[in-house]
Amino acid sequence: MATDIHRTVEAVWRIESPRLIAGLARMVRDVGLAEELAQDALVAALERWPESGVPDNPGAWLMTTAKHRAIDQLRRKKLIERKHEALAHEPEFAPADGGLELEAMLDDDIGDDLLRLIFTACHPVLSAESRAALTLRLMGGLTTDEIARAFLVPEPTIAQRIVRAKRTLADKQIPFEVPRGEERDERLASVLEVLYLIFNEGYAATSGDDWMRPELCSEAMRLGRVLTGLAPQEPEVLGLLALMEIQASRLRARTTSNGEPILLPDQDRSRWDPLLIRRGLAALERIEKLGGTTGPYALQAAIAACHARARTADATDWPRIAALYAALALVMPSPVVELNRAVAVAMASGPEAGLALVDALADEPLLRNYHLLPSVRGDLLSRLQRHDEARDEFERAASLARNTRERSFLQQRAAACADAARSQA
Amino acid sequence: MRFMMLMLPAGYAKATPDTRPDPDAVAKMMVYNKSLQQAGVLLALDGLHPASAGARVTTVDGKVKVNDGPFAEAKEVVGGYWMIDVSSRDEAIAWASRCPLAAGDTIEIRQVFEMADFPAEVQKAADGFQDPRQTAA
Structure with a gap:
């Protein structure tokens, strides 16, 4: 009892x-x-x-x-x-009795307070990892033990991170408020970044044996839904939520029962979660009505939606995805976006066109230790029947991957390329 | 984890096809729905027409049989549902406990199956579907 x-x-x-x-x-x-x-x-x-x-x-x-x-x-x-x-x-x-009515009356007030709380927890004066831990603690009601397990970090580390974060907020006298004007936009961007970081930590764990930790994804989506309620006129909040929900719709299809990853084109689309896809597409419609389709999260959600709408991998609208990546590169220039654009271009216009874009990124310092660069290059080379080069790329990608599941997957692809090269010879 | 909260309204099994909810009850329910939404746990919800306007399709000796509502044998029928995403069964119960229920109303809470809930052999049987070569394009 x-x-x-x-x-x-x-x-x-x-x-x-x-x-x-x-x-x-x-x-x-x-x-x-x-x-x-x-x-x-x-x-x-x-x-x-x-x-x-x-x-x-x-x-x-x-x-x-x-x-x-x-x-x-x-x-x-x-x-x-x-x-x-x-x-x-x-x-x-x-x-x-009458508690519910009163709650409704207080909702507006408490809504403002919750918005202040999430803005404070995600204050840029804190490191990204402190912001994530503090947000999960204050906005998610998670215990330090739960947060520690989700991030695969010892509990005392998380406890200390939270204590320090709270002390920093007090020492720097960070006001408990939602800033206005330009600062509001910057701070909102920080909030969205934290939610997406939490989501991604769950979606593609950067280290450890579990390829994904779905509880973190659920938590990030829950917070995203809370935030869309608190700031319903912000298209980027909807964009992030749509992005997370559409990506999460594939959680069930992303791994075999043994935990091996299954790549997007090979996933069984009947396993994608239609409820989350429907929610994501509905959010995209609201973004259009708000006139916010050019925001970075809205664009990423639109890209994810292209996959969600395609009933088979072959039916994917790659020219549209390539165009959306080009738009994304304008508002959020980054070599990772460029790498993704290369993949979309390769699908729309053939592996050579993609390879040209990938090769332009070869000396990009930000991608020097990024396993997906050689992984993509390997994939394009193997499609061009250049199996020896492809094998080298996959081996390099495997040596850079931090996740054990991903590493073994890349090693398998390297081995397959080696086999293909032998039968070619 | 996902739960469906099934609303079994008192007397709904006997409700006539034109029965509609009372505006006051709806207003209270909207406050509740809003609280689910604001907490970020609500994924979907719907209300259902009375069972007397529905039908039951079964098979008897291999033949399809259709029964129009109302269904004399049914004591309780579903009047609507909420699909929520929460961290535990207790949290689902806590949410259901906040629903403004009329006397005799019942909410049944049922967890949605995840692949991991199935025994290995069931998962394996489902695994075959993951191979795109085995599914029609």
């Missing part, structure tokens, strides 16, 4: 903690302190609920408990009288 309650409390925490921390942070103007207060309320719930039962409106219970502690804290810290009184006069939460 006690463990049942314990699990219920954990579930309630997962649902309520972001709103709780966000509301408290507005009061105390310190996300670190807000999180501690919320944690105290959680501890109180774990003590009280096994005897009293779970209250009808658990979120309101946690908020009231945490608020009382916040007021005690502020009193102890002898903050100025004015602030203290303002807090004491804030309306208390209503009892359980």
Whole structure:
């Protein structure tokens, strides 16, 4: 029974903690302190609920408990009288019945607070990995242990990362606010970057034995959906969500039951998740209505949608994908985008055209240790029947890949090229 | 993990084909739906016409048999569903517990199968589909 309650409390925490921390942070103007207060309320719930039962409106219970502690804290810290009184006069939460209506009334307020919370957690003063950990902790309600397992990092490392991040925010006196104007755009870009980093960590784990850790993908999509609710007029937020949902629609088709990767053209498309594809395509339609189709995430989502719409690999609209990559290269110039464009051009106009673009990237310093450059080159060479060169490229790609599954896959391709070269000779 | 929350409204098995939900109940439900959406857990939802407007298709001795609704034998029928993506069964229960239910309404929570839930031999049977050479283009 006690463990049942314990699990219920954990579930309630997962649902309520972001709103709780966000509301408290507005009061105390310190996300670190807000999180501690919320944690105290959680501890109180774990003590009280096994005897009293779970209250009808658990979120309101946690908020009231945490608020009382916040007021005690502020009193102890002898903050100025004015602030203290303002807090004491804030309306208390209503009892359980009518809780939903009240929640709806508070939604606008709490929405602003949640937006402030995610902007603060993703503040550029923090390193990318700290932003990701703090976001999962504050906005996702994940424990440090869960975050550590997802990132394959020891728990103390994550705990320390979070403590340091909170201290940095306090030391640098980062205000708990959503910036305006140009700064808002920059900071929003940072938020999107963090969500996509979390997603990609799950989608194509850079190290370790598991090729993907789907829980991280789910979490990133959940946060993306929250953000589309908080900032519904931002096409790039929709673009990122559409991109993540369409990519995640392939999770089930990306590996064999043994965990070996299956590349896009070889995937069984009947295994793609139609619900996520439908959601992604619907988001793209909304982006069009908002007039935001030229943003980097919107373009990447549009590219992913080309694959999602194709019923077979052969039916893929490669000329459109190549055009979308060209548009992406304009708004987000990068050698990785150029490499992807080369792949699309090769599919649309033949391997020679693609190889010419890949060869132009040969001296690109940013790609020097990027396994996908030799991997793509190997693929194009093998299609041109230049198997010896292809084998060398795949071997080089395998030596650069950090993921064990990917490495063995590249080694297999190198071996296949060696066989093809022998039968050619 | 994905769960379907199936709404089994009280008395819906006997509802006439023209039965429509009460506006107050819908307004309350919209608040709830919005909370699911804002928490980022809602993937899809739909409400279903009464069973009396539906039909049941079965086979009897290898022959297809169609029964028009209402279905005398059914005590409870589905009135709608939510598809949610949450981190645990407990979280799905916590969400269902927040739904503004009328007296006698029931929500049934069912987890959606993932490939990993199947035993190895089932996964293997499904594996054949992954080979593009075995699927018609």
